[in-house]
Amino acid sequence: MRHYPLADFATAIAICIGYVTFVIIGTIIMKAAFHKFNTKPIQFLYNPIQVVLCSYMCVEAGIQAYRHGYSLMPCNAYNHRKPVMGNVLYMFYLSKILDFTDTLFIVLGKKWNQLSFLHVYHHLTIFIVYFLNLRLAYDGDVYATIILNGFIHAIMYMYYFVSAHTRDIWWKRYLTTLQMTQFVLMNVQGYMTVKKNCDGMPVKILLLYLVYIHSLFWLFMNFFIKSYHTDTRDMKQAKRL
Template structure:
């Protein structure tokens, strides 16, 4: 029975992989879902367990130069990805409505397949975001939203690139790359040091830009439900993209509410100053009350003592 079940599982797995686009099979990480899944599991193991344990008794690493290079490199890569998406179809023939995937070996079709893979590969590079947080002991930045987004996105996009590298399913990849141009530019300036802080007044709008991204992605996918006919080859991906956009819109909206409405994500130095102010104020008040009370008690005791001494001395003088 176990052998039969194993055979059926392997048969289903083989059938699943047989339907992949042969043009992308030779790209890095595309030979099997096992390798990319292992990388993502290793990522989760590091950021949730091994990394924090390694850093527990160590000082945060100073990675300023590395982070500047990393973030600005991702800006350049994201700009290139956006350009390639536009030139591969979105400005050269796509209708921005029902656009099927081109599986041909035409220069245009191959170019779109290549940039779809490059977008996927950039998601694995971006796992370094969390690695930097761990090594710098920025634990407050490692939220459920952050980890889920960085692990779920590359895993799902591997399947997207494997079966439909292009067409209307690639819209959200292009929009996501546009957002990352802005986002990693912000991170690059932030890593450059305090002298650039005055240029980062637009931090809160980063989340707003991401929310707009998810609205656009969901609206674009929603078109499919109202079309009389559409020959996009893998409708399942459109369902997933719509759910992805809606789900992340909810998560990022909650982040916006917690961070900017309830103010739960103030910078640590601001929080520390506020806490110190409260603590110092409370200490000063308690010290004042305590010192005043002590002085008052000391005054009463000293007065009583002087009074008693006066009575004794006066009595002795009279007796003498």
């Protein structure tokens, strides 16, 4: 997998530096010099493309797992020479580069409330995680993360598309709940894989993965509490007044 385009260490580092630089410099420039850009026409195309792409990767990973007899339990077959999940994982890795476009829209649209630590941390680190997967853990049990993350992102980009046309979306809070459920399932799989010491999966990478997924879970939990429980509390107080 290391010979694939954009899969080398130097390129990955350059992409990370470029992303962080854009967030910092782009924010400074947009705040100081420019009016916000209307990104809705581009997003009108971008979001459906992401829905189709994420859905395809989710389904493709599931089909390949089924064809090769993978189970829900860890330690599925790991092929170093011809990885079953190699192509779809590479596509998934590239999709994380495409996901940086989300930040581009936020900065150009001057939607500063959306440019949170969670947003930047999530986009940057998920790219790094799948780069490590592509280099070190590119087959076997990695299929589960592609299915889970692909499914969640398909729904997420569907939400973005719908929210451009509708203000009140009743299922918005359930999207965050689904994201946290995804992290719980990923943690369960990760713990089981570490415990069984599966072939092909470096333990250090798995432990790093577990720490990372834990961090995402608590960050999303914090976002959920601030976004929904705080609003509910404020509404109750307003009614009392």
